[in-house]
Amino acid sequence: MGPESSLTKRQKFFHHFFTALGLFLMATITNYFIIAMYHKTINVSGIYLLAVILTSLLTGSYFWGMLSALGGVVGTNFCFTYPYFAIDFSLSGYPLTFFIMALVAIGTCALTVNMRKQRDAAHRREKMANILNEMDQRLLQIDEKKQIVALLLEYLHIQLALPVLYFEIKGDKICCMGHLGNAQEELTDNQYDILCRSLKEQKIIDVGMTEDNPSGFLSIPVIRQNRVFGAACILLQKENLSTEMRGYAQGLVNHFAIAFERQELSEAQQQILMEKQAEQMRSYLLRAISHDLRTPLTGILGASGAILNNGETMPAELARRLMLDIHEEAQWLLRMIENVLSVTKIGNYNPELKKTMEPVEEVIADSIARCKKYFSDLKVEVHMPDDVIMLPMDPILIRQVVTNLIDNAYRHGNSQEKIELDVSVCEQYVEISVQDYGKGLPTEKLERLFSGIHNHQQQGGDAGRGLGLGMSICKTIVEAHKGKIFAETVSGKGLRVAFQLPLEED
Amino acid sequence: MKGNILIVEDEDAIGNVLSSILIANEYIPVIAKNGEQALIMLRSFQPDVVLLDLGLPDMDGLRILKKVKETHGCPVLIVSARDNERDKVEALDMGADDYITKPFGNSELLARIRVAMRNHSEGEVRTGESKKIYCCGKLRIDLEKHIVTLNNERIHLTKNELRIIELLSQNPGKVLTYDYLIKHIWGTDMLENNRILRVNMANIRRKLEENPAEPKYIITEIGVGYRLADESFL
Structure with missing residues (x-):
């Protein structure tokens, strides 16, 4: 017993004593007053009986109830019967009075204790209901398995004040997903066996503490409709868990089983959604490739065919122009293929990007250098902070995004004008934007710029060629980096396309 | 004639294009269509430069690279359609002098060949006397006096910055991988710490380049390393 509980016990004693x-x-x-006013002693034992009842009610203790009964008998004898202020045991009927009073005391105490027990139980149930309610509220707000495990451990640990661990079945292994309280991640072989058995048999196994086994262990599997998610383990210390607490712990775990199930379902849903998106992207790519790549190939085949067939008779000037066309179309094809290749790095083939910390300026410099290879009169004005900005990214993919944006700004903006490239650092992300001095785009086209649909419907015309493909690839890449991309028409300037990348790796 | 060039390439179309470009520019090319042929011609033809495609039908191109470096020692230019930075870095770290990704422009190819040949022959001379001055545009690096000037004005660099720029200027036009640079400046313990190199490079750029977004002298090969511009690239 700690000093604190002994103190409360002493306080309780004094409280009862004074009551x-x-x-x-x-x-x-x-009694004195009644006797003084009416000169009758008939009510004396009745008043004392009342005191006995009240004492029993207020203290709920047999000891004080009996003592009060004794006091009542002695008081009657001592104060209110002849000889006054002296005990006279010769008076008949006193043992009987004491007996009746004692019976009343016992009866009242029993009732009180019972009532109190029920009241306490109701209190505890209400408290638990409140805790469960609060827990459900918190459970609704989280959807990651890690968080659910952490919450389960938190509640078990706080309620039981014992070390707790959570284990999950991963393939054919059992892994510790977390622990709280003074618990190690490693279980003893014996405890591990118990855990395995409880997972396999899908039932609670409670190895209580005994003389020879001082380390008690309780394994509660998390089960929902015959599906075992894992098990919560409780390391017993000093004493065994009461049946009530055990039931409570089990109830808590059952609540979490529902949460685990919900989390699994939403994960599966997410997976389906992602697969659907990837599928859409693939089918879109296929359509875009067949359309966007066929056009320049037709040009190349036509021009090279003309030179082959009529090479001798053709004026040199015309032949040169045709060859230039071939060269340009081939370069354009190459850029498109680079785009398509970059997408194969994301999506189903490679769900995790290989990110490294890269200085933004290097990626931008390389993108501009690449674009200048194709467009020798390209003018890009770059504004960026003096500090070196390092960002986690796949540099090849981000270079592809910046190249596409500059390419787009050059071809669809007014190519005589410069292109502005701005880099700005905000609290959690870096924004890179490309501004052209073209006509901009109407709002309804802005919305569809990254979906890659609209350029497809409007067949032919160089204006739309490749725009949809390049832009939707930008979106795919930026979103794979957990970033955002958006476009707006800036009045007085033209189209501004910006993307944001998070500064920190998640 | 400027020199013998061995083209190791299994695709006829590309082999033909390469050899006609080289002939037009007064080189003597020979094509090997697989690794076995390449190893034979290496002995008989005694090339000055090897253009090596990594994807060969009979063996891994890296094996030929190793063989050339072990026995012959002439510069090797990797010509590859593999657009994978890791492959490039691996080839460079194994001793390749440069790489060029298909498809490439003619002038780019010729410039790379020139640089590789020059660096190689100078390397042979340099073992005799180490005096050297690097010059490119307005940038001048005196490797003996450890002085860097831009527009005839002296640029103040920290010790490590100077070591980086000197290392790069000893191999102008050649890409040096991140790992190579880190190993030579900070030692093998720092190989994991790529950031220190990148920040140093960014600082050098701020001192040497008018516009860090369009650098003239220090060229970044994203995901691979850095190269210092060569006069013939400008």
Whole structure:
């Protein structure tokens, strides 16, 4: 016993003592008054009986109830019967009075104790209901398995005040997903066996503490409709868990089983959604490739065919122009293929990007250098902070995004004008934007710029060629980096396309 | 004639294009269509430069690279359609002098060949006397006096920055991988710490380049390393 509980016990003792004494004195004084006013002793034992009942009710203790009964008998004898202020045991009927009073005390105490027990139980149930309610509220707000495990451990640990661990079945292994309290991640072989058995048999196994086994262990599997998610383990210390607490712990775990199930379902849903998106992207790519790549190939085949067939008779000037066309179309094809290749790095083939910390300026410099290879009169004005900005990214993919944006700004903006490239650092992300001085795009086209649909419907015309493909690839890449991309028409300038990348790796 | 060039390439179309470009520019090319042929011609033809495609039908191109470096020692230019930075870095770290990704422009190819040949022959001379001055545009690096000037104005660099720029200027036009640079400046313990190199490079750029977004002298090969511009690239 700690010093704190002994103190409360002492306080309780004094509290009971003063209650009993107070009631006894009050009964005695009341008796005095009644006798003084009416000169009759008929009510004396009745008043004392009342004191006995009240004492039993207020203390709920047999000891004080009996003592009060004794006090009542002695008080009657001592104060209110002849000879006054002396005990006379010769008076008949007193043992009987004491017996009746004692019976009343016992009966009242039993009732009180029972009532209190029920009241306490109701209190505890209400408290638990509140805790469960609060827990459900918190469970609704989280959807990651890690968080659910952490919450389960938190509640078990706080409620039981014991070390707790959570284990999950991963393939044919059992892994510790977390622990709280003074628990190690490693279980003893014996505990591990118990855990395995409880997972396999899908039932709670409670190895209580005994003389020879001082390390008690409780394994509660998390089960929902015959599906075992894992098990919560409780390391017992000093004493065994009461049946009530055990039931409570089990109830808590059952609540979490529902949460685990919900989390699994939403994960599966997410997976389906992602697969659907990837599928859409693939089919879109196929359509875009067949359309966007066929056009320049037709040009190349036509021009090279013309030179082959009529090479001798053709004026040199015309032949040169045709060859230039071939060269340009081939370069354009190459850029498109680079785009398509970059997408194969994301999506189903490679769900995790291989990110490294890269200085933004290097990626931008390389993108501009690449674009200048194709467009020798390209003018890009770059504004960026003096500090070196390092960002986690796949540099090849981000270079592809910047190249596409500059390419797009050059071909669809007014190519005589410069292109502005701005880099700005915000609290959690870096924004890179490309501004052209073209006509911009109407709002309804802005919305569909990254979906890659609209350029497809409007067949032919160089204006739309490849725009949809390049832009939707930008979106795919930026979103794979957990970033955002958006476009707006800036009045007085033209189209501004910006993307944001998070500064921190998640 | 400028020199013998061995083209190791299994695709006829590309082999033909390469050899006609080289002939037009007064080189003597020979094509090997697989690794076995390449190893034979290496002995009989005694090339000055090897253009090596990594994807060969009979063996891994890296094996030929190793063989050339072990026995012959002439510069090797990797010509590859593999657009994978890791492959490039691996080839460079194994001793390749440069790489060029298909498809490439003619002038780019010729410039790379020139640089590789020059660096190689100078390397042979340099073992005799180490005096050297690197010059490119307005940038001048005196490797003996450890002085860097831009527009005839002296640029103040930290010790490590100077070591980086000197290392790069000893191999102008050649890409040096991140790992190579880190190993030679900070030692093998720092290989994991790529950031220190990148920040140093960014600082050098701020001192040497008018516009860090369009650098003239220090060229970044994303995911691979850095090269210092060569006069013939400008």
